[in-house]
Amino acid sequence: MSFSPPFKLVEEEKKIENNLKKLEKEFEEYKAKHIVTVTEFRKALKIKADTKKTSKEVGARKRHKAYTRHIPERIDFIKELILSRCPDCKKKLKGKTTIRHRYVTDIKLISSPTRYDIHRYYCTSCKKIVEQEVPNALPHARFGLGIVLLVMYLLLGLRMPEKKxxxxxxxxxxxxxxxxxxxxxxxxxxxxxxxxxxENTI
Incomplete structure (x- = not known):
């Protein structure tokens, strides 16, 4: 003897299955849209995915050729640094042990105006007044070649505006x-x- 469920129960079961399939479909669509939204948002803000941070070793790389600054070929000044007393305890020193050399290269950040007293002479052969040219300066220029060439480098080489x-x-x-x-x-x-x-110079 077979038993068949009531018609209403079968209808309710089909209705529940249809609703469940509909919800699953909507959920998959929502999930897909959500993933696209997050991806587009990351692209817009240029957010990179999280990566595992690894600490780098301190110091030079292995098999890396070391570099040291070469000793200048020309030494302009030699200065002796002599101690008579210890800089810490102020006790008088008796004798030196060794001499250590240290090379320091620097520039002078100061302008140095120079006045040239130009002696003028009359040449009887050329029938005119002659004088010696001023060294390291352009004709009629108020600034030396060092400043002139530096101005050219700053303006043309580094593209700095005149105000800067x-x-x-x-x-x-x-x-x-x-x-x-x-x-x-x-x-x-x-x-x-x-x-x-x-034609017209300063």
Whole structure:
């Protein structure tokens, strides 16, 4: 004798199965949309996935060739550093043990104005007044070649604006140069490099 469930129970069971399938489908769609949203959000903010951090060893790499600065070929000054007393206990020292050499290269951050007293003479052969040329300076220039070449490098090599070049000389060398003088320096340099003299010079 077979037993068949009531019609209402069968109908309710099918209804529950359909709802369950519908919920599973909606859940899969939601999950897929959620993953895409997170991925797009990470791309927009350029967020990288979490990676395992590894600490690097301190020091040079293995088989890495060491580098040391070479001793300068030209030594301009030699200064003796002599002690008569210990810098810690102030006790008088009797004799030195060894001499250690240390090389320090530095630059002078100071401007040095120079006045040239130019002696002028009359040449009886050329029938004109002659004088010796001022060294390390362009004709009629107020600044030496060191400043002129540095201005050219800052403007053309490093692409610094004229205002920043003026601030550079003021802050490092206590030298006041206006933007107009910067333009004049470049003009003098260009004219002299071209092998001709400017009509109006400072």
């Amino acid at each position: 070049v003026c601030e550079y000389f003021k802050n490092l060398y206590s030298l006041h140069i206006s933007e107009g003088e910067i333009v004049c320096i470049l003009r003098q340099l260009a004219v002299n490099m071209a092998g001709c003299q400017p």
